[in-house]
Amino acid sequence: MVFYFTATGNCLYAARQLDKNTMSIPQVMRSRLRHFSDDAIGIVYPIFGHRPPELVRRFLREVTLDTPYLYIIPTYGARHANAVDIVSDICREAGKTPAYIHTLLMVDNYLPAFDMDEQRAMDKHVDEQLAGIKADIGAGKHYIEPVTDADREAHEQFLAYEKSLPSDTLNGLVYATDRCIGCGVCSRVCPGGCIHMAGGRAVFDYTNCQGCLACAHACTQRAIALRIPERNPNARYRNEHVTVQDIIYANNQLG
Numbered sequence: 001m002v003f004y005f006t007a008t009g010n011c012l013y014a015a016r017q018l019d020k021n022t023m024s025i026p027q028v029m030r031s032r033l034r035h036f037s038d039d040a041i042g043i044v045y046p047i048f049g050h051r052p053p054e055l056v057r058r059f060l061r062e063v064t065l066d067t068p069y070l071y072i073i074p075t076y077g078a079r080h081a082n083a084v085d086i087v088s089d090i091c092r093e094a095g096k097t098p099a100y101i102h103t104l105l106m107v108d109n110y111l112p113a114f115d116m117d118e119q120r121a122m123d124k125h126v127d128e129q130l131a132g133i134k135a136d137i138g139a140g141k142h143y144i145e146p147v148t149d150a151d152r153e154a155h156e157q158f159l160a161y162e163k164s165l166p167s168d169t170l171n172g173l174v175y176a177t178d179r180c181i182g183c184g185v186c187s188r189v190c191p192g193g194c195i196h197m198a199g200g201r202a203v204f205d206y207t208n209c210q211g212c213l214a215c216a217h218a219c220t221q222r223a224i225a226l227r228i229p230e231r232n233p234n235a236r237y238r239n240e241h242v243t244v245q246d247i248i249y250a251n252n253q254l255g
């Protein structure tokens with residue numbers, strides 16, 4: 001089985017290529033299920049500032065994964081930095097020992113830094129990377145991707161950038177503009193259950209916000225904006241192999 005967290009479909013697409021039995025981390029965390037057992041167990045997640053999303057960190061702390069082969073695939077769009085060290089440390093603290101950790105380069109959906117139209121036009125050889133990872137996993141390969149000094153330095157640079165932002169910017173980055181028509185799609189793709197409709201428009205409670213931007217990317221009206229400048233406010237992204245319904249099924253916390 002393979003667990004995944006997704007905002008715009010990259011991780012769901014990757015997870016589907018690796019195992020037919022996919023399980024959504026937001027849905028597991030919403031349930032009482034905490035013990036899982038299989039011959040191989042995978043975890044696929046997007047890195048946010050090189051870290052796993054908060055829900056994925058909580059998942060790693062709270063679940064028991066009974067398997068001889070735990071593999072972890074952090075997806076990223078531009079710079080993975082020391083993501084492998086970060087998740088290795090979290091696993092160690094959670095009493096988990098991954099046999100295999102391999103990053104996967106995909107479209108970068110971080111709107112402040114990237115134009116989605118440009119990202120979509122780039123060929124990042126996702127299927128070739130996935131084929132290699134799938135072959136490794138099929139062979140039960142033991143491999144932890146090395147982290148270099150330059151990777152660690154890149155994370156230090158990111159921490160300085162993060163510090164330069166007004167506090168809590170990355171948690172609570174999004175808000176609904178007057179273009180909101182109250183359709184509710186944002187509330188259904190939100191893995192944190194942070195959005196409800198009131199007075200015909202989206203209202204945010206950032207308590208459980210993952211900062212994942214699922215809401216902004218899924219809004220058909222481009223009515224969810226960011227509190228910091230965006231590279232292209234008119235361009236949004238969803239993995240071409242994944243539907244809005246798939247993301248709702250993965251993330252919906254309502255009802």
Ligand SMILES: Cc1cc2nc3c(=O)[nH]c(=O)nc-3n(C[C@H](O)[C@H](O)[C@H](O)COP(=O)(O)O)c2cc1C
Nearest residue numbers: 007008009010011046047049050076077078079109
């Ligand atoms: C808030 C946020 C922070 C991100 N930080 C990084 C990062 O530090 N490095 C990177 O290469 N990609 C970063 N990304 C890009 C995502 O990790 C990448 O696009 C991922 O494949 C998205 O997966 P998904 O479509 O399953 O949500 C970030 C994206 C978001 C929304």
